[in-house]
Each structure stands twice: as structure tokens, then as C-alpha cells.
Amino acid sequence: MTDQVVPDSEHRGLVARLPQPLRDLAMLARFDRPIGWWLLFWPCAWGVWLTGAGLQLELLAWLLLGAITMRGAGCVYNDIVDAKLDAQVARTASRPIASGRVGKRAAWSWLLVLCLIGLVVLLQLRWEAQLVALGSLVLVAAYPFMKRITWWPQAWLGLVFTWGMLVGWMALLDMRLDIVLPIYAGAVLWVIGYDTIYALQDREDDALVGIRSSALRLGRKVRTGVALFYAGAAGLWALGFWLLRQDFFAILALLPVALHLAWQVVTLDAGDPHNPLQRFRSNRFAGALMAAACFVVGNA
Numbered sequence: 001m002t003d004q005v006v007p008d009s010e011h012r013g014l015v016a017r018l019p020q021p022l023r024d025l026a027m028l029a030r031f032d033r034p035i036g037w038w039l040l041f042w043p044c045a046w047g048v049w050l051t052g053a054g055l056q057l058e059l060l061a062w063l064l065l066g067a068i069t070m071r072g073a074g075c076v077y078n079d080i081v082d083a084k085l086d087a088q089v090a091r092t093a094s095r096p097i098a099s100g101r102v103g104k105r106a107a108w109s110w111l112l113v114l115c116l117i118g119l120v121v122l123l124q125l126r127w128e129a130q131l132v133a134l135g136s137l138v139l140v141a142a143y144p145f146m147k148r149i150t151w152w153p154q155a156w157l158g159l160v161f162t163w164g165m166l167v168g169w170m171a172l173l174d175m176r177l178d179i180v181l182p183i184y185a186g187a188v189l190w191v192i193g194y195d196t197i198y199a200l201q202d203r204e205d206d207a208l209v210g211i212r213s214s215a216l217r218l219g220r221k222v223r224t225g226v227a228l229f230y231a232g233a234a235g236l237w238a239l240g241f242w243l244l245r246q247d248f249f250a251i252l253a254l255l256p257v258a259l260h261l262a263w264q265v266v267t268l269d270a271g272d273p274h275n276p277l278q279r280f281r282s283n284r285f286a287g288a289l290m291a292a293a294c295f296v297v298g299n300a
Helices: 020-028 035-050 057-081 104-122 127-134 137-149 153-161 163-170 177-209 214-244 248-252 255-267 275-281 283-299
Strands: none
Touching (some): 020 057, 020 104, 035 057, 035 163, 035 177, 057 104, 057 137, 104 127, 127 163, 137 153, 153 163, 153 177, 153 214, 163 177, 177 214, 177 275, 177 283, 214 255, 214 283, 255 275, 255 283, 275 283
16 A cells, blocks of 8 residues: 555654564554654643643653553554454555454554553552543543444544543642633644544545544535634633633733644645645644643743
8 A cells, every 4th residue: 555545654764674563563553653642642741731840851751651652552442443444445454453464362462562551651640640541441442433423533532632631730730620621622622623634534435434524524614614623722722721820921822823723724625635634744733832832821
């Protein structure tokens, strides 16, 4: 399968040098596609930096390791559940399980290894954060089935992929729902927006095999839908910042990420096979801009 069919693969140099069995396990965990763990990690950093506890580099390093391993574990679990569907979609047919290169028994063993590494990370957190982190497991387990029962699996992914914001906050402070819930809710809308963009790549195949997505549900109104999700995200983030620090400087800190999200919407071209992936990938930068805003607001 060519890079044009699976265009979201990147940084494959190290993975490509591995022996074939190890390469398949690495690709099963999407180690060749770092965009996923960046998107999982950035909300963790938001939560940490909003507490005003400074850089907390050691904690962030543990959370980054957790994001890499647990995103990998989630991908392995997703591919086990979706093996038959993946085999029917051009972009995913060459995945290790769908193509038959990795058996399900080996995949379950690999999943266990990744979860054990995640457990090591979990034990580095205080018990309150551990409980919050464990609360995400039900959401993670249910996610692969959402595309079969709802047109909005992206909303469920939003709940899962931004849970780290709550964990990052609870690793240092007790929960302040008035502050963290608006920011968490905004993060969920952000994920719905960028994963709708990502789903544009598979609309034709998804329609044929019966997979549901927000990109299919929105139809020709995808740009409008993404714009509304991003606007809602920015508005909720502004509310959370205001509740944390009631001055306009806190709101201005959001301007760079808001402008970046607006750029995504304005330049989105659903008819270009490469444009949606490029806009999706740019959310790694959007997450970094939001992290910078959280650090400024939390620590200035």
C-alpha cells in the first residue's frame, strides 16, 4: 500500500529498520505516527500547567510516556476489534491485524505489555490522579463500537483523548470543576472538530461498509460544522481561563490558538485528498499553542 493511500504515516525511518515482526508490532501501536500521542499528551500538559505549579518537567515526561504507550494500547485494541472493518477500507487494509501479518493472540500479548508500561506510569501519580486516570478505561473500551451505533464517534473520542487534562490537573491539585470542566468540554469540541477533518479521508469507504462518522453526517456542511466545534472550543477555553484568572490578559493568551483553528477552517478543502490530513496534523501545533496559553495563564 502506498503512502498516498495511508498518508498519515510519518517518521518511519526508525520503524523501517526494525525486523519485520517487531516492525509490525510498532506499526500496530502506531509508533510510526506520532501525531496521535502528541494529541493525547497536550491536554495532559494543559492540566499540569494550568495549576500554576511551574514547568513540572519530570511529571510531564511521565505523562508523555503514558501518552505514547496508552495511545499505542488503544490502537492495538481498536485494531483487534475492527480487524474485519479495516480490511474493507483502503486506508486501513494494510494494518498488521487486518492484513494477517499479526495474529490476534500476539496482538493481545502486545496490548498487555503496553498496559503494563502504562501501569508503571500510573504508579508515579498521586492516588487522586490514579483514580481519575482509571476512570477513562470504560470510555476507551467502548470507543471502537461507537462508529457502529452513532454518527458521532468523534464525540466519544473527544471524551477519551482529552481525559489527560483532568489527570494532569489532579496530579497536582484537587479538582476545581468550575475551572476544569469548561476547558475539558472545550477540548472535547476541539477533538470532534479535528477528527471530523481526519474522517474526510474515509468517507467513501465508510459509507460502503457501514461505518458512521461526523464527516458523513455533516455532508456538505463539514466546514460549517468544524467551524462551530472550534468556535465552541475557544469559547469554553476562554470561560475556563476567565474563571481561573479574571482579567483580559488571560483571554488574549488564547488568541494564537484561536487564529490557528480559524486558519484550519478557512483553508480546509474536503475535495483535496491531502488537505484534510495536513489540517488534521496541524493540531499538534494547535495543542502546543494551547499548552503555551495554559502555562502563561496558570503561572504568570
